[in-house]
Amino acid sequence: MITDNSIINNTTNGGSTGTTDEDIAINAAEYSSDLVLEANNTYTISGPVIMSDGANLIIGEGVTVKAVATGADVYIAISQGAQIIANGTATNPIVMTSGAAVPSAGDWGGLIILGKASINSVTGTATSTSEIGSLPYGGTDNADSSGIIRYVRVEYSGGAADGSSENNGFSFYGVGAGTTVDYIQAYEGADDGIEFFGGTVEVNHAVVINCQDDSIDWTEGFTGKVTNAYVKHGADHDKGFECDGYNTDIGNLSSPKFWSKPTVSDVTIIGLGSSTGNEAIRLRAGTQGIFNNILIQGFAEGFDLDGDAGASSDNPTGTGVINGDLDAANVTFTDVTTPFKNDTGDTFADADFLTGIGNATGTDYATWGASWTTGN
DSSP, X not given: OBOSOEEEOOEETTTEESOOSOEEEEOSEEESSOEXXXXXXXXXXXXXXXXXXXXXXXXXXXXXXXXXXXXXXXXXXXXXXXXXXEEOOSSSOEEEEEOSSXXXXXXXXXXXXXXXXXXXXXXXXXXXXXXXXXXXXXXXXXXOOOEEEEEEEEESOOOBSSSSOBOOSEEEESOOTTSEEEEEEEESOSSOSEXXXXXXXXXXXXXXXXXSSOSEEEESSOXXXXXXXXXXXXXXXXXXEEEESSOTTTOXXXXXXXXXXXXXXXXXXXXXXXXXXXXXXXXXXXXXXXXXXXXXXXXXXXXXXXXXXXXXXXXXXXXHHHTTSEEEEEEEEEEEEEEEEEESSOOOOHHHHEEEETOOOOXXXXXXXXXXXXXX
């Protein structure tokens, strides 16, 4: 564990600092005090960089972090009690990417944030452990802050440790609402672009382009917000959104039970055309959620609801619709064969879930996504 405060900048001949074309190495280590990456420099990581409780990873605008392309074992993790202060700008974003000469999806892990907010995969005040790194997350502090992530792009992430443990572009594990997440992009990932494992974090201006699994995924009782999201599928892809009320590999262990129920608004999801199949949004495992202003283009199915009948079932997705806890208002479908499919086992009218068809405009990505995103 590295315990001294570390300012990693570019020092050459005589100790001057500033921007050059050289890469500055960051040791693979667990840091117990602040690590500062100075603006407009390029850094390289070759293994796990883990910020431990009480330490801050401070990243200036225009920083590029290159990861050695060895897959899942190269990632950045912000542990419970640590913070990331990553303040990019629209004209000078922070980029975390592959260091390969010819980069590809899955070259490295991605960015992992672990907080102290509620999750439903544990009982009481217990914590769970992350798929990558086995780091603890979860708790009872829904206002917990893991810092600031602003104008940050993660590229070519998603390295897999095994068949069931994959990195994402951004992994939010039990992250609290005190965390600022605004203007983020996941690009060309081998797994999910953005995944929420419980927590209450509110994400604004999120872009996912060409990720090979689900673009935006939630599970374990996520109850935060996603506002202004733009999703665009590439040749390899799965769902636009995949939404679980709990982690089906673990179970809903919370007591009293609660389910994922985020607020999702101002979203555009662009598929490859209705003839290519696939679903824009899959809602399952009892998830709830309030959707508003959702524009879906180019899918065989718009919303696919899966579950078991009855409020007492393990997967009461339909009950959420009946009770008003799962609802989609103001939705526009373009080139979508089946706007809504009910596989929950519960009987309800389409209008109990879906209203305001044709009213959505989606998000104004052309305006707020200009200059700092890639792959458009």
